[in-house]
Amino acid sequence: xxxxTQSPTHLIKTRGQQVTLRCSSQSGHNTVSWYQxxxxxxxxxxxxxxxxxxxxxxxxxxxxxxxxxxxYSSELNVNALELDDSAxxxxxxxxxxxxxxxxxxxxxxxxxxxxx
Amino acid sequence: AQSVTQLDSQVPVFxxxxxxxRCNYSSSVxxxxxxxxxxxxxxLQLLLKYLSGSTLVKGINGxxxxxxxxxxxxxxxxxxxxxxxxxxxxxxxxxxxxxxxRQLTFGSGTQLTVLP
Numbered sequence: 001x002x003x004x005t006q007s008p009t010h011l012i013k014t015r016g017q018q019v020t021l022r023c024s025s026q027s028g029h030n031t032v033s034w035y036q037x038x039x040x041x042x043x044x045x046x047x048x049x050x051x052x053x054x055x056x057x058x059x060x061x062x063x064x065x066x067x068x069x070x071x072y073s074s075e076l077n078v079n080a081l082e083l084d085d086s087a088x089x090x091x092x093x094x095x096x097x098x099x100x101x102x103x104x105x106x107x108x109x110x111x112x113x114x115x116x
Numbered sequence: 117a118q119s120v121t122q123l124d125s126q127v128p129v130f131x132x133x134x135x136x137x138r139c140n141y142s143s144s145v146x147x148x149x150x151x152x153x154x155x156x157x158x159x160l161q162l163l164l165k166y167l168s169g170s171t172l173v174k175g176i177n178g179x180x181x182x183x184x185x186x187x188x189x190x191x192x193x194x195x196x197x198x199x200x201x202x203x204x205x206x207x208x209x210x211x212x213x214x215x216x217x218r219q220l221t222f223g224s225g226t227q228l229t230v231l232p
Binding site for chain 2: 094104
């Protein structure tokens with residue numbers, strides 16, 4: 001059984017650019033969530049995808065968008081990058097969206113984004 | 117809205133001593149509770165969870181936590197710590213009646229440093 005994987009590990013972008021981060025969910029998990037973890041803080045929920053549709057969103061502007069594919073992998077896209085977007089971006093997967101176990105989320109290693 | 121407060125941002129403790137990391141939450145509805153551990157430059161690893169049943173839950177690496185509904189607390193304990201326990205620890209909640217999105221709300225984290 002493979003865990004959650006993310007790519008790339010690190011990347012550096014310039015303010016105003018666009019970035020795409022990728023995530024492959026754990027085997028058997030069809031729900032993917034994305035979190036932003038700024039330095040020295042706890043992760044903040046960005047959004048969640050289930051059955052290729054966004055089914056929940058945190059307090060993030062529309063320039064943060066995502067996709068989920070039929071194989072349950074996911075992308076996080078951020079347009080018009082700002083310096084404050086520098087953070088560790090974490091992807092988490094979970095079981096189908098029903099029942100107690102659907103609340104357990106399993107995290108990938110993250111992508112460290114630096115915006116200069 | 118729900119919130120999580122981790123009362124100590126840093127906890128230094130000597131090796132083989134006991135430790136308690138405190139977590140309090142606020143929510144208008146019932147929640148599930150989680151502790152995650154984050155080692156340097158890594159993602160989050162699920163340490164333990166309270167979903168139902170006994171209020172004393174045991175997790176990996178010898179950690180345990182007790183859910184206290186009246187005090188809205190979920191403190192993490194370990195009777196004897198090791199150098200390898202040095203890491204950032206995050207408490208998180210998930211609303212039981214959150215609708216379709218299983219969103220985790222995290223505290224700001226507690227840095228546990230085990231001293232030789």
